């Protein structure tokens with residue numbers, strides 16, 4: 001397995017937040033291509049909620065989720081059983097070195113993993129290797145530096161500054177979205193269709209839930225541990241940031257946008 005550090009870690013607060021994602025809110029650009037009978041690989045599948053939606057859409061095609069962390073693979077496997085999806089399986093694996101033959105899948109998908117990797121271009125080359133000729137590579141990545149919010153809040157400024165330092169300290173690129181197309185070009189992908197979509201947290205209950213989730217993550221997840229270990233904040237500063245994030249989330253004027261870049265690329269057939 002690669003030695004990259006996954007900046008978010010797998011605290012319950014992180015898994016719960018990622019498990020809310022759906023194919024509709026996280027992979028709308030790919031939906032028209034998820035046709036019945038397609039075999040799909042989802043790399044860095046995490047808790048697997050998006051992957052499970054794929055399985056419903058492509059049945060009787062098979063969907064495989066791969067993640068480096070055994071705990072999150074177990075969580076995703078439970079989800080597949082709960083949803084009664086016999087065409088969905090999850091396993092441990094490393095996106096840099098997939099235990100899969102060449103030319104295997106119709107669609108190879110990645111959502112919010114490349115910005116955690118030291119070498120996202122190598123990961124994209126590996127995604128291409130396992131896609132069939134004529135198949136499709138799909139990736140969507142956030143861009144932390146392009147996140148915008150209102151009203152101004154010192155807690156959110158500090159949260160962003162510390163996240164940028166943590167991610168960069170781990171050799172990753174938090175402002176990934178703006179670089180996604182260039183990474184795809186460097187990986188030798190061709191016929192690329194770039195696009196972007198957003199997540200907005202402004203209405204009830206989305207905004208306060210988003211703020212509560214990050215408030216919990218600031219204090220309890222790897223975010224807090226790494227911030228303290230690296231001297232970026234002490235525990236009382238983390239508590240203050242969490243309270244500031246919650247206060248921002250309670251403001252009915254509060255508005256937050258995340259931009260996500262996407263690429264689709266067809267493998268030469």
Ligand SMILES: C[S@@+](CC[C@H](N)C(=O)[O-])C[C@H]1O[C@@H](n2cnc3c(N)ncnc32)[C@H](O)[C@@H]1O
Pocket residue numbers: 002004006008018019021026043044045046047048049050066067068069072093094095096110111112113116
């Ligand atoms: C931000 S989560 C995204 C999960 C899921 N795609 C989603 O959007 O809900 C990133 C996931 O990538 C996994 N990951 C990180 N590095 C990896 C690697 N080298 N190979 C496979 N998975 C990796 C992490 O364990 C984590 O579950």
